[in-house]
Amino acid sequence: MTAVDQGVWAAPGRINLIGEHTDYCDGFVLPFALPQRTVVTAERLDRPEWSVTSTLTGETVTFDLSEPVTGWAAYVAAVVWVLREAGHEVPGARLSIDSDVPGGAGLSSSAALECAVLSALADLGGLDIPVEQRPSLAQRAENAYVGVPCGIMDQSASTLCREGHALFLDCRSLATEQIPLDLAGQGLAILVIDSRAPHQLVDGEYAARRAACERAAELLGVPALRDAVLDDLSRLDDELLIRRSRHVITENARVLDTIALLREGRLREIGPLMTASHASMRDDFEITVPEVDEAVDTALAAGAYGARMTGGGFGGCVLALVEAEKAATVAEAVTTAFAARGFNPPATFLALPSPGAHRLS
Ligand code: GLA
Numbered sequence: 001m002t003a004v005d006q007g008v009w010a011a012p013g014r015i016n017l018i019g020e021h022t023d024y025c026d027g028f029v030l031p032f033a034l035p036q037r038t039v040v041t042a043e044r045l046d047r048p049e050w051s052v053t054s055t056l057t058g059e060t061v062t063f064d065l066s067e068p069v070t071g072w073a074a075y076v077a078a079v080v081w082v083l084r085e086a087g088h089e090v091p092g093a094r095l096s097i098d099s100d101v102p103g104g105a106g107l108s109s110s111a112a113l114e115c116a117v118l119s120a121l122a123d124l125g126g127l128d129i130p131v132e133q134r135p136s137l138a139q140r141a142e143n144a145y146v147g148v149p150c151g152i153m154d155q156s157a158s159t160l161c162r163e164g165h166a167l168f169l170d171c172r173s174l175a176t177e178q179i180p181l182d183l184a185g186q187g188l189a190i191l192v193i194d195s196r197a198p199h200q201l202v203d204g205e206y207a208a209r210r211a212a213c214e215r216a217a218e219l220l221g222v223p224a225l226r227d228a229v230l231d232d233l234s235r236l237d238d239e240l241l242i243r244r245s246r247h248v249i250t251e252n253a254r255v256l257d258t259i260a261l262l263r264e265g266r267l268r269e270i271g272p273l274m275t276a277s278h279a280s281m282r283d284d285f286e287i288t289v290p291e292v293d294e295a296v297d298t299a300l301a302a303g304a305y306g307a308r309m310t311g312g313g314f315g316g317c318v319l320a321l322v323e324a325e326k327a328a329t330v331a332e333a334v335t336t337a338f339a340a341r342g343f344n345p346p347a348t349f350l351a352l353p354s355p356g357a358h359r360l361s
Pocket of ligand 1: 152
């Protein structure tokens with residue numbers, strides 16, 4: 001590949017239609033990319049040094065990897081680190097970062113940053129990194145450098161999604177299929193409700209859920225919960241592990257059922273699967289909070305076909321499948337319900353399936 005001296009690259013946030021906490025269980029997910037994205041303007045430097053400016057805060061962090069980088073710039077350093085680890089000659093660079101992906105909302109602002117930086121550095125260095133290998137690199141950057149034990153969904157979505165499609169990803173084989181998601185063509189919309197619930201203990205809880213799933217798989221004698229079926233649960237005697245596993249097993253089945261309906265163009269019928277996914281996250285996986293439960297219940301009462309929380313949990317966003325013409329009414333109903341309960345006002349917007357990471361100029 002020919003190296004370029006400078007350019008502008010973008011990578012999007014994502015929303016997950018269905019398949020939550022299944023990625024690190026070798027299971028199935030169905031995310032799509034959002035129009036909200038992180039944009040990196042970059043130029044190559046002739047020395048092994050990286051200088052990163054956030055246009056949001058005006059802050060600049062400069063590093064050469066001789067010392068650990070912390071804070072938001074750690075996500076950038078992590079990408080430089082992982083590329084070097086993989087044997088690539090990463091060029092020094094000056095990077096300027098802008099983003100309209102809301103942070104802390106479960107929409108993968110970190111993956112958007114990692115994937116945009118990875119695209120920029122790959123092109124600046126003329127590095128030959130096939131697009132299918134990029135999600136694993138970005139995930140490893142986050143796992144090993146930043147120290148977040150995330151699965152592979154977010155980085156895959158930010159890299160591989162296509163406009164107008166959801167990405168069906170088998171997180172074991174990493175096989176993908178682009179599933180057409182023509183919402184507007186069927187008069188539908190996906191309303192996103194950012195609960196703006198304050199996040200608490202998120203990292204510890206995420207790691208605890210992952211550890212429980214791995215423990216359950218070990219006790220069942222299978223490589224991952226992807227390989228378990230509901231009948232296996234009678235072989236576990238820990239009530240908590242039974243519930244955690246039941247979420248993953250039923251969630252994987254719901255992803256496959258959703259895809260079967262989407263393939264037949266029966267979009268409205270995925271609503272009950274979305275709502276069942278939420279109930280499973282609330283009751284079995286225990287990762288919802290009152291704000292997201294309220295958003296789901298109110299959206300359904302206001303006429304949504306289905307609604308569920310998306311992302312790691314403990315706050316963040318809910319997505320509701322609605323008739324396009326009803327989206328504003330549903331959003332209003334949720335805003336009113338939040339006010340009545342004394343919650344922070346939610347933010348709402350419509351999600352349009354958008355393209356994955358690419359060079360803008
Ligand atoms: C976060 C992680 C993903 C995935 C989801 C839950 O977004 O980064 O890997 O585990 O939570 O589905």
